[in-house]
Amino acid sequence: MAQLHSEGFSIREIASDLDRSPSTIARELKRNTGQQIGYRPVHAQERARARRWKGSRLERDPTLAQEVLDCLKKGWSPEQTCAWLARFHARKVIGTESIYRFIYAQITRTKNYAWRHYLPRAKSKRGRHGRRGGSSALHIQSRVSIAERPPEAEDRSVPGHWEADLILFARYGQAILALHERSCRVTIAMRIPSKVSAGVIRKIATVLKPLPGPLRQTITFDNGTEFACHYELHQFKIRTFFCDPYAPWQKGGIENAIGRLRRFIPRKTDLTTLSPRQLATFVATYNNTPRKCLDWHTPAALFLSQLLHFERESTFPLARE
Numbered sequence: 001m002a003q004l005h006s007e008g009f010s011i012r013e014i015a016s017d018l019d020r021s022p023s024t025i026a027r028e029l030k031r032n033t034g035q036q037i038g039y040r041p042v043h044a045q046e047r048a049r050a051r052r053w054k055g056s057r058l059e060r061d062p063t064l065a066q067e068v069l070d071c072l073k074k075g076w077s078p079e080q081t082c083a084w085l086a087r088f089h090a091r092k093v094i095g096t097e098s099i100y101r102f103i104y105a106q107i108t109r110t111k112n113y114a115w116r117h118y119l120p121r122a123k124s125k126r127g128r129h130g131r132r133g134g135s136s137a138l139h140i141q142s143r144v145s146i147a148e149r150p151p152e153a154e155d156r157s158v159p160g161h162w163e164a165d166l167i168l169f170a171r172y173g174q175a176i177l178a179l180h181e182r183s184c185r186v187t188i189a190m191r192i193p194s195k196v197s198a199g200v201i202r203k204i205a206t207v208l209k210p211l212p213g214p215l216r217q218t219i220t221f222d223n224g225t226e227f228a229c230h231y232e233l234h235q236f237k238i239r240t241f242f243c244d245p246y247a248p249w250q251k252g253g254i255e256n257a258i259g260r261l262r263r264f265i266p267r268k269t270d271l272t273t274l275s276p277r278q279l280a281t282f283v284a285t286y287n288n289t290p291r292k293c294l295d296w297h298t299p300a301a302l303f304l305s306q307l308l309h310f311e312r313e314s315t316f317p318l319a320r321e
Helices: 002-006 011-018 022-032 041-051 062-073 078-089 096-110 113-118 197-208 230-236 248-261 276-287 299-320
Strands: 161-168 175-181 187-192 218-221 239-242
Touching (some): 011 022, 022 041, 062 096, 062 113, 078 096, 096 113, 161 248, 175 197, 187 197, 187 248, 187 276, 197 230, 218 248, 230 239, 248 276, 276 299
Parallel strands (some): 161 218, 218 239
Antiparallel strands (some): 161 175, 175 187
């Protein structure tokens, strides 16, 4: 190519002779032609090697990398880290995407997945990862959408509307069943031997059946197969509803309660070391904590007042006789 160019051949003639695109030849000449020496193969190779990628910004600047990692260790997101560094240095130092690429590059190269803990959600891969085969909602018999749930359950104005979910742990097969009443926020939790649906629903029935009818009107689940036998609750006049697929936030009460209980029983807990008395103590602590949303009453006190109210109503006609 250098010889053809020096002999005065046009770019198209050189491209045709070398079986390359004219744009490729033009780009090569533009990038690697010196003002004094013109286009020389050795000089072109040196310039091409100089342009090669030398690693990310954080790999080339250990001081900046340490600053970024110190911020991430505090639980800051890459966006918060970039904004703070820009304010501290009075200029833009690094971009959010550069931090993400740096973290995921370390995971790929070192196979050390501890790097993911520098990120807020501790994900080892980027993006959303859907499940194969679609949502399990397709396989739940007699499933009724949460959109059909009574309005009084939605606004928490009437007691008797429950939410249920499982608290899962690092050890396979360990789980706690949690029930949450939407109006007073009281939560009931118990360990279950397995996630088999029939056993889970039987436990729920054991808890709710003794309550007065007005205190066990509906219950809302996510689309886990552990709740597939939900229709067995219909014999107790408990209507069952399910969140939309991949939308567990629609039963926000139980999600919030589980998050609070995680303070006492984190995911790494081995349930074989947790006695029923300890679990009951943790749940009691939650239920006896004043809540701003309850005007600083406790869930336990409000639930007890509801229970006494309905029991008094049910016994009033007998007392009158």
